[in-house]
Amino acid sequence: MDRVSQVCVKMHPSGRIYIIFLVEEPEPLGEPLEQPKNAVGVDLGIARLATISDGRFLEKPKPLERSLERIRMLQRTLSRKRFLSKNWLKTKRRLAEQHEHVGDFRRDLFFNLGFLLAQEYDVLVLEDLNVQDLIQKGEAGKRRLRLHDSAFSELRGCLKWEFVKQGKTVLAVSAYNTSRECFLCGGINQNLSLEDRIFNCPHCGFTLDRDLNASLVLLRRAGWVTPIVPVFELHPIPPPPCLRLVRGRQGEAVIREASAYRRG
Ligand SMILES: [Zn+2]
Secondary structure, eight states: OTTEEEEEEEEOTTSOEEEEEEEOOOOOOOOOOSSOOOEEEEEEOSSEEEEETTSEEEEOOHHHHHHHHHHHHHHHHHHHSOTTSHHHHHHHHHHHHHHHHHHHHHHHHHHHHHHHHHHHOSEEEEEEOOHHHHTSSSSHHHHHHHHHOHHHHHHHHHHHHHHHHTTOEEEEEEOTTTTTBOTTTOOBOTTOOTTOOEEEOTTTOOEEEHHHHHHHHHHHHTTOOOSSOOOOOOEEOOOTTTTOOEEEETTEEEEOOOHHHHOO
């Protein structure tokens, strides 16, 4: 207890109480790799949360969708209650609980995905979402939509953290036109609309899932190219609880606490 420099007690609107102990010690980061052997590009989306350059993808999990639907329902209920009445307060609290549940679920999922990828790859390539890119023509609508979803920055943060923790590299490359560029020949498909799920290259005829192409473009922009054109097939990453992983830390097996999955 003498190493604790600060204690903070926090009560969330749902009534959940957190007691936070602040202990300062050097971060146990992994040694940086001298020769990274492989890299992975990750394209982030809304319905399909993440498309990975090896063909795997992470769909928005069903329990998460159900929780979000419940939130919308509770918001409607709340709007019909008299402000500050007993029922209003009760609904307000249930709403806060549901929001917290969604937050827990997302974080757990994102950290697990980051852990999974950081075990398999040395370099993570993500889109650099800077403001200049966002105001560029063409993809502006999609980007703005993405920017509003705060889950994005959280997902990026969780993936990054897991890589850095294992001594691996995170690269951010320009996000401009990633969906319209052909991974194979670098040509641009100007006619690709937001609704098109398949990318067709008008220059070389290459056809691929839109998001998978984008994740491969990211990889190429970071300087990683595959010598041959592999055959790409999309595979879903099994949704929770299968994604829950057994983590080994300093020789002992640690099973990730995943209480968030059980509720709801
Ligand atoms: Zn092409």
